[in-house]
Amino acid sequence: MLNNKKIAVIGAGNMGKALIGGMLSAKLTPPKNIVASRRNEEALKELRRRWSIHAIADNKKAVKGADIVILAVKPQLAQAVLAEIAPVVDKKQLIISIMAGLTTTTINKKLKKSCPVVRAMPNTPCLVDAGATAICAGAHATDKDLAAAEAIFKSVGKVVTLPETSLDAVTGLSGSGPVYIFMVIEAMIDGGVKMGIPRPIAAQLAAQTVFGAAKLVLETGRHPAILKDEVTTPGGCAINAIHILENKGLRSVLIDAIVTATNRSQELSRLYAD
Numbered sequence: 390m391l392n393n394k395k396i397a398v399i400g401a402g403n404m405g406k407a408l409i410g411g412m413l414s415a416k417l418t419p420p421k422n423i424v425a426s427r428r429n430e431e432a433l434k435e436l437r438r439r440w441s442i443h444a445i446a447d448n449k450k451a452v453k454g455a456d457i458v459i460l461a462v463k464p465q466l467a468q469a470v471l472a473e474i475a476p477v478v479d480k481k482q483l484i485i486s487i488m489a490g491l492t493t494t495t496i497n498k499k500l501k502k503s504c505p506v507v508r509a510m511p512n513t514p515c516l517v518d519a520g521a522t523a524i525c526a527g528a529h530a531t532d533k534d535l536a537a538a539e540a541i542f543k544s545v546g547k548v549v550t551l552p553e554t555s556l557d558a559v560t561g562l563s564g565s566g567p568v569y570i571f572m573v574i575e576a577m578i579d580g581g582v583k584m585g586i587p588r589p590i591a592a593q594l595a596a597q598t599v600f601g602a603a604k605l606v607l608e609t610g611r612h613p614a615i616l617k618d619e620v621t622t623p624g625g626c627a628i629n630a631i632h633i634l635e636n637k638g639l640r641s642v643l644i645d646a647i648v649t650a651t652n653r654s655q656e657l658s659r660l661y662a663d
């Protein structure tokens with residue numbers, strides 16, 4: 390799919406490594422075509438040992454000669470890293486950024502180049518090939534660029550394409566979403582423990598229940614409300630629990646969480662644009 394393109398991953402931490410692993414498993418490009426960069430020497434050695442890829446501390450060297458540059462450093466470091474690589478970035482290179490809050494306009498501005506930029510908002514389940522990623526095209530990116538980015542993120546989960554105006558909302562929904570679900574799982578475990586189930590077993594049951602419910606929604610394509618109604622016996626246990634969840638505002642709390650996280654993402658985008 391990527392026709393043996395050379396790919397540089399700048400900031401090969403958790404997400405960068407997930408993408409490298411995904412690209413190699415999907416055989417999008419051979420290991421010799423991947424160069425990863427980060428500062429820690431031990432971690433660089435481990436990258437070489439694990440995947441037989443190139444791994445170096447010099448970001449500029451990593452960028453030179455790459456067809457695709459994936460930017461995966463923390464957003465707080467974006468300013469410095471973009472300034473560092475700007476002199477060697479070529480107009481023809483496709484830049485794919487997963488840095489939260491950095492708009493494609495900001496990236497083009499900081500690189501001082503009208504190169505194609507695709508911005509992506511993945512999430513941590515990419516680490517287990519179950520990610521949810523939204524991608525959007527910057528002003529100079531073509532459909533071919535989007536297709537290349539789509540292939541990369543498909544190697545670690547599901548991908549949707551949206552206009553960039555939706556990326557803050559994606560950050561609030563699926564980018565930050567695993568955290569909400571971890572809290573739900575944790576609370577369900579505590580509920581099970583309170584009712585006498587040993588914690589390790591409660592943990593398995595709670596996590597598998599969330600996994601199974603998500604699988605049912607995705608694989609049947611049916612509306613969650615219908616799936617919920619179907620398992621709600623009149624006068625039964627689930628409807629009594631639903632009453633409590635409605636009373637305590639479970640839905641409103643989750644909606645509010647997504648609104649707040651979206652607003653924060655917008656604030657950060659403005660901050661990083663300066």
Ligand SMILES: NC(=O)c1ccc[n+]([C@@H]2O[C@H](COP(=O)([O-])OP(=O)(O)OC[C@H]3O[C@@H](n4cnc5c(N)ncnc54)[C@H](OP(=O)(O)O)[C@@H]3O)[C@@H](O)[C@H]2O)c1
Binds near residue numbers: 448
């Ligand atoms: N985690 C998420 O859920 C998630 C979701 C969506 C988007 N993102 C985005 O993904 C990006 C990476 O997140 P992450 O969780 O993978 O962070 P991470 O594990 O900290 O990875 C970032 C890596 O960048 C390296 N680094 C730091 N300074 C560098 C420099 N000057 N040059 C090259 N590499 C440098 C660090 O390694 P060294 O210390 O060895 O240099 C580190 O391993 C962030 O921008 C975040 O916004 C994350």
